[in-house]
Amino acid sequence: RKVGYNDDIIKAIVDINSRKFFMFIWCVLWRPASRGRLLLKSSDPHDYPLIYPGYLSQESDVTDLLEAIQFKNNLMNTEAMRNVGAKVEEIDIPACNMFPFQSELYWRCIIAQMSSPHYHQVGSCRMGPAENKWSVVDPHLRVHVVKGLSVADASIMPTIISGNTNSPVIAIAEKASDLIKERWA
Structure with missing residues (x-):
């Protein structure tokens, strides 16, 4: 929960982990184009500010993550990874189940559901x-x-x-x- 995952995502990860050993590869967007905003709510210094994080608001950030996922998928398809039985697992996230596994729409959904800031x-x-x-x-x-x-x-x-x-x-x-x-x- 500390990375912002909802209960469905946590359940899906725990489910995979309960059945087998797995490696979680986290694609990191180090130089995002998206920008957020922080605004004062009022002149009262005790009011919390208004925070608009703007995560993934630029399409280039999503396409960069899609490229990172493709790199990860290519890595998983190397001979060394195949020799140890490594493969990309489908994560059972209800919001993404309507998309064919490994399709661009599936990965876009996974990005939307599983992306989180590094704080x-x-x-x-x-x-x-x-x-x-x-x-x-x-x-x-x-x-x-x-x-x-x-x-x-x-x-x-x-x-x-x-x-x-x-x-x-x-x-x-x-x-x-x-x-x-x-x-x-």
């Missing part, structure tokens, strides 16, 4: 020049037009990186501490 979202307070309507902070991590407020986390990254955001966030925090020390020296 490393970035860019909601992206760094850039004040003239850029999408930027929030300057190179010194100061929020444009709000005196005395800085941001020092993954939200300042203009685009997602190809990997875990932990190390870059540590680097951002180190840089932020240097900037704060400079300001107060």
